[in-house]
Amino acid sequence: xxxxxxxxxxxxxxxxxxxxxxxxxxxxxxxxxxxxxxxxxxxxxxxxxxxxxxxxxxxxxxxxxxxxxxxxxxxxxxxxxxxxxxxxxxxxxxxxxxxxxxxxxxxxxxxxxxxxxxxxxxxxxxxxxxxxxxxxxxxxxxxxxxxxxxxxxxxxxxxxxxxxxxxxxxxxxxxxxxxxxxxxxxxxxxxxxxxxxxxxxxxxxxxxxxxxxxxxxxxxxxxxxxxxxxxxxxxxxxxxxxxxxxxxxxxxxxxxxxxxxxxxxxxxxxxxxxxxxxxxxxxxxxxxxxxxxxxxxxxxxxxxxxxxxxxxxxxxxxxxxxxxxxxxxxxxxxxxxxxxxxxxxxxxxxxxxxxxxxxxxxxxxxxxxxxxxxxxxxxxxxxxxxxxxxxxxx
Amino acid sequence: xxxxxxxxxxxxxxxxxxxxxxxxxxxxxxxxxxxxxxxxxxxxxxxxxxxxxxxxxxxxxxxxxxxxxxxxxxxxxxxxxxxxxxxxxxxxxxxxxxxxxxxxxxxxxxxxxxxxxxxxxxxxxxxxxxxxxxxxxxxxxxxxxxxxx
Numbered sequence: 001x002x003x004x005x006x007x008x009x010x011x012x013x014x015x016x017x018x019x020x021x022x023x024x025x026x027x028x029x030x031x032x033x034x035x036x037x038x039x040x041x042x043x044x045x046x047x048x049x050x051x052x053x054x055x056x057x058x059x060x061x062x063x064x065x066x067x068x069x070x071x072x073x074x075x076x077x078x079x080x081x082x083x084x085x086x087x088x089x090x091x092x093x094x095x096x097x098x099x100x101x102x103x104x105x106x107x108x109x110x111x112x113x114x115x116x117x118x119x120x121x122x123x124x125x126x127x128x129x130x131x132x133x134x135x136x137x138x139x140x141x142x143x144x145x146x147x148x149x150x151x152x153x154x155x156x157x158x159x160x161x162x163x164x165x166x167x168x169x170x171x172x173x174x175x176x177x178x179x180x181x182x183x184x185x186x187x188x189x190x191x192x193x194x195x196x197x198x199x200x201x202x203x204x205x206x207x208x209x210x211x212x213x214x215x216x217x218x219x220x221x222x223x224x225x226x227x228x229x230x231x232x233x234x235x236x237x238x239x240x241x242x243x244x245x246x247x248x249x250x251x252x253x254x255x256x257x258x259x260x261x262x263x264x265x266x267x268x269x270x271x272x273x274x275x276x277x278x279x280x281x282x283x284x285x286x287x288x289x290x291x292x293x294x295x296x297x298x299x300x301x302x303x304x305x306x307x308x309x310x311x312x313x314x315x316x317x318x319x320x321x322x323x324x325x326x327x328x329x330x331x332x333x334x335x336x337x338x339x340x341x342x343x344x345x346x347x348x349x350x351x352x353x354x355x356x357x358x359x360x361x362x363x364x365x366x367x368x369x370x371x372x373x374x375x376x377x378x379x380x381x382x383x384x385x386x387x388x389x390x391x392x393x394x
Numbered sequence: 395x396x397x398x399x400x401x402x403x404x405x406x407x408x409x410x411x412x413x414x415x416x417x418x419x420x421x422x423x424x425x426x427x428x429x430x431x432x433x434x435x436x437x438x439x440x441x442x443x444x445x446x447x448x449x450x451x452x453x454x455x456x457x458x459x460x461x462x463x464x465x466x467x468x469x470x471x472x473x474x475x476x477x478x479x480x481x482x483x484x485x486x487x488x489x490x491x492x493x494x495x496x497x498x499x500x501x502x503x504x505x506x507x508x509x510x511x512x513x514x515x516x517x518x519x520x521x522x523x524x525x526x527x528x529x530x531x532x533x534x535x536x537x538x539x540x541x542x543x
Contacts, residue, residue, distance in 0.1 A: 129474055162465035209470065255445060
């Protein structure tokens with residue numbers, strides 16, 4: 001394992017988010033449920049981009065870098081937005097933010113647009129079963145189907161069962177995640193699932209793939225998200241409220257991924273620790289300085305794993321931490337303050353970035369974390385651990 | 395010993411040329427894994443080269459057929475026609491080293507079962523296709539004898 005040797009080299013004060021935008025998830029969810037198709041992946045991306053641009057106060061002609069999410073082709077998306085950047089690429093949410101920072105740091109671009117659109121609900125994208133998506137990147141998503149192991153949820157069910165075996169967390173303790181995030185969503189006008197949940201509601205819900213229940217699973221919905229990230233110099237001249245990207249970190253665990261070695265024997269902890277450490281050193285802050293945390297939550301159990309891996313509690317302590325300390329807007333450490341993938345919208349990590357930005361801006365209304373200065377985003381999707389520290393611009 | 399059968403056809407495996415010897419060994423009830431001729435690392439799934447030393451030289455070695463239970467999950471929703479719920483899939487650490495995923499033929503174990511001994515059995519679908527599967531307890535004397543061969 002090479003994890004743990006990361007040396008931060010970027011000067012992260014050099015980039016800031018100057019604009020964010022998104023589509024109307026709740027309204028589009030109602031429409032897709034009624035059989036309508038309110039957009040395509042490309043049109044959702046474009047709508048979000050228009051709003052992010054307006055939020056930034058800059059003109060489209062100033063965009064000289066473009067990163068497109070994994071669900072629309074780079075070239076077609078660039079064409080549809082009429083953009084001729086001097087630098088570009090395709091990445092998932094967190095990779096896009098980190099790459100934008102690197103492009104700006106190296107002078108490859110000064111103002112980078114990040115655009116994502118996904119019509120996964122109306123296009124009936126399958127994350128399990130005979131047509132399961134993603135197998136070209138992660139063999140584990142499709143390789144074990146002859147034995148009946150399919151769906152990402154099952155991979156997290158295996159991971160959570162293993163964690164239960166080692167650390168004795170209870171399913172009731174895991175229920176704190178769904179309850180806390182639903183509380184946040186109940187305070188968010190644009191969240192899809194807003195009806196408050198109790199632990200009893202959680203426990204009474206059916207298993208999908210035991211030990212995970214209905215409320216442990218993310219939503220599947222259509223939508224788009226966009227951000228505009230600029231150099232610190234350019235950000236200072238922008239009209240909108242800039243939020244600094246103060247630290248970034250990444251570390252991967254790929255060896256043995258198809259048979260779940262790093263997932264089941266390490267819970268991706270070494271990668272999380274290395275990514276977290278790199279971002280903390282770069283930003284000059286630590287977990288104790290975070291006012292809120294946004295955690296990639298395709299499934300609820302991402303939260304206890306991340307709380308341990310990124311240093312919010314000790315190894316094996318996440319169940320007690322969630323139960324006794326709390327992870328909600330009402331108690332303890334606010335996690336996924338917009339409702340996350342479980343209750344707000346499943347934008348594959350993109351909406352978490354703009355929620356982090358808005359919390360630091362202080363514009364989150366009923367769900368605003370008071371005096372919010374630093375927000376961490378962390379993820380560990382299939383062994384790629386990332387951390388980003390958002391804060392006041394340097 | 396009567397062969398274990400499955401009522402519905404199994405889903406097709408991912409079509410990868412590297413896996414062909416594996417599937418042939420399974421069909422013959424002699425599941426084998428690749429062993430690197432360079433460094434001795436036993437790997438699964440099969441691949442053209444060793445992920446540790448990158449050597450392309452490898453042999454196929456029949457497994458002992460024993461494993462230790464690492465984790466499991468139970469499907470309560472049906473995703474695939476062959477597996478009506480509840481369907482339990484386990485991850486076991488084979489005696490040869492790799493983790494291996496397969497259905498658990500005797501149902502969901504209770505919490506705390508990690509570490510239990512598993513054995514590999516072979517299950518045949520209506521089309522004659524064979525899959526290796528886990529059992530929590532050796533199915534009697536025959537299975538014991540197979541294990542020690």
